Amino acid sequence: MDKREFLKTSGAIVAGTIASRLASGQSHAQQPAPHENWAGNIHYSTDHVHTPANLDEVRDCVKKCAKLRALGSRHSFNRIADSNANQVSLEHLNQIDIDEKARTVTVGAGVRYGQLAPVIDAKGFALHNLASLPHISVAGAVSTATHGSGIHNGNLATPVRALEIVTANGEVLNLSRDKDGDQFAAAVVHLGLVGIVTRVTLELQPTFQVAQTVYQNLPFSELEHNFDGVFGAGYSVSLFTDWQNHRATQVWIKRRLASGETHTSAPDFYNAKRATRKLHPITEHPAESCTEQMGIPDP
Ligand SMILES: Cc1cc2nc3c(=O)[nH]c(=O)nc-3n(C[C@H](O)[C@H](O)[C@H](O)COP(=O)(O)OP(=O)(O)OC[C@H]3O[C@@H](n4cnc5c(N)ncnc54)[C@H](O)[C@@H]3O)c2cc1C
Numbered sequence: 001m002d003k004r005e006f007l008k009t010s011g012a013i014v015a016g017t018i019a020s021r022l023a024s025g026q027s028h029a030q031q032p033a034p035h036e037n038w039a040g041n042i043h044y045s046t047d048h049v050h051t052p053a054n055l056d057e058v059r060d061c062v063k064k065c066a067k068l069r070a071l072g073s074r075h076s077f078n079r080i081a082d083s084n085a086n087q088v089s090l091e092h093l094n095q096i097d098i099d100e101k102a103r104t105v106t107v108g109a110g111v112r113y114g115q116l117a118p119v120i121d122a123k124g125f126a127l128h129n130l131a132s133l134p135h136i137s138v139a140g141a142v143s144t145a146t147h148g149s150g151i152h153n154g155n156l157a158t159p160v161r162a163l164e165i166v167t168a169n170g171e172v173l174n175l176s177r178d179k180d181g182d183q184f185a186a187a188v189v190h191l192g193l194v195g196i197v198t199r200v201t202l203e204l205q206p207t208f209q210v211a212q213t214v215y216q217n218l219p220f221s222e223l224e225h226n227f228d229g230v231f232g233a234g235y236s237v238s239l240f241t242d243w244q245n246h247r248a249t250q251v252w253i254k255r256r257l258a259s260g261e262t263h264t265s266a267p268d269f270y271n272a273k274r275a276t277r278k279l280h281p282i283t284e285h286p287a288e289s290c291t292e293q294m295g296i297p298d299p
Pocket residue numbers: 014018038039069070071072073074075076077080081090109131132133136137138139140141142143144145146147148191192193195196197198
């Protein structure tokens with residue numbers, strides 16, 4: 001498929017895949033590992049995928065392979081996680097350790113946001129921001145500075161406090177924001193090039209409630225003239241675009257609530273109309289897998 005055709009069809013393909021996976025209630029963990037990325041537009045170039053069970057096995061794997069590429073949860077749309085020699089999946093490194101005093105959580109490189117969020121919420125903690133899908137791995141999202149949303153929120157690499165990395169000679173390197181300064185800062189968004197990350201430590205904050213309101217059909221002319229107003233309207237704002245019809249079919253506005261606060265949203269938002277029911281990003285699909293809407297507070 002050439003680039004033009006891919007760009008034309010990829011939105012529909014990816015959206016369809018999200019919808020069918022969410023509608024069937026399947027998680028990635030329950031599916032056999034396909035040797036392609038999640039969207040199905042990239043077929044990886046090797047069948048040699050190693051799945052070590054622990055740090056020592058990761059070290060052995062690194063020592064045995066002359067060439068090796070880490071594979072996250074396979075969500076990148078490009079060949080960044082591909083290899084023509086060997087890949088290593090950290091999916092079995094799924095430990096989650098909360099340090100309440102330090103307000104940090106350390107996760108194995110296989111942990112996905114959907115696994116992490118309920119565990120930290122149960123202990124009264126939250127992350128400042130999340131990936132758009134619960135299936136994306138923390139280590140993979142950090143490695144590419146996955147951006148999340150919200151104009152005042154740093155990307156998903158910003159809360160990283162420490163990394164555990166197996167380097168090319170099989171040694172374990174620990175880097176932390178407090179002790180390693182520039183070396184740490186240079187390693188956080190690593191695009192898979194500093195070694196195999198086995199653990200990531202993230203900063204936590206007290207859990208908080210969000211009231212989300214969805215508006216439908218925001219004209220691009222309004223967006224063009226009120227860009228800062230649209231994206232500054234909440235803690236986090238996402239648009240789902242319809243380039244053919246020059247509009248955003250949906251605007252998702254998340255407002256962060258202070259303790260005990262409630263929020264009543266306006267019926268109109270720059271000529272978009274407040275939705276009267278909970279919506280999936282693809283309006284025709286069932287919305288039960290999506291985060292809470294209609295201004296109802298939720299973690
Ligand atoms: C539906 C959908 C929506 C998305 N929305 C957004 C969005 O809103 N904003 C945004 O910025 N991105 C978005 N993305 C992109 C996605 O968040 C990034 O591509 C992210 O890097 C995927 O993480 P992954 O775990 O799947 O990593 P992979 O795609 O598997 O790998 C990505 C890179 O990380 C490296 N890597 C992964 N794990 C390790 C490890 N343990 N050690 C060393 N290197 C490692 C790989 O080598 C590779 O270089 C979206 C993707 C999808 C499919």
